Amino acid sequence: MKKAILFIGTLFFLLMTMPSYTQKTSKKQEESKTKMEKIQKNTNSKVEEKGVSTPDHWHNPKNKSNIARLSHKLMLKNSAFQLKLNDNGFDLYENGSSKVYAKLVPTPKEGLYRYTSSTINGAAHFDAKGNLVLKYLDNDTGKMKEIQFQSN
Known part of the structure; x- marks a missing residue:
């Protein structure tokens, strides 16, 4: 052997x-x-030069050169929202309002954000079309629900 x-x-x-x-x-x-x-x-x-950018180092600290592009205007039902970059992620504003509607804070998992508003807490991500997809647990029914903010 x-x-x-x-x-x-x-x-x-x-x-x-x-x-x-x-x-x-x-x-x-x-x-x-x-x-x-x-x-x-x-x-x-092929990267478009419009929209809000998220530094990739929020998700991958070793690679600071990549940037993901996102739409800065979103629609939910008949309401328009605006996405603005801040030091900790994004703030979501309802058009015409200076009050923050919700906050999106990046998580350690790439592309996933913690969504926090006055009424809903959940997880959010941007799909391939730039829509903001929010998933949360409905306290009344105990079931998972999904909301999509449509990108313009």
């Missing part, structure tokens, strides 16, 4: 030190690196 392990170890060592093997792996690494650079260039060029 010991001889078999030593034999396999020796073969592995020889394989790793062979010039042709190391050249193949370095070429693959270079190819994957250039593919990633192309993907990053394409995604960065």
Whole structure:
């Protein structure tokens, strides 16, 4: 058994030190690196320059360069709301009011916010269309409910 392990170890060592093997792996690494650079260039060029930005370091402290773009105007039923960036996340205002309607504070989980208002406490996130999706527990029924603030 010991001889078999030593034999396999020796073969592995020889394989790793062979010039042709190391050249193949370095070429693959270079190819994957250039593919990633192309993907990053394409995604960065397609980012729209309007809306409110959220620093990605709220969710990922090691990466301060990424920015997620969000709509700053939202609708719920027939009421219009405005989303404004603050030091701790976002404030949600009903149009025409200077009083904060709700607060959105980022959680450790990327893209998830703690939603706090005078009547509802829950979890919120922005979907792919930029809508603010709020999920909370209804105290009267004991069931989960969902509200969507539609983006303009």
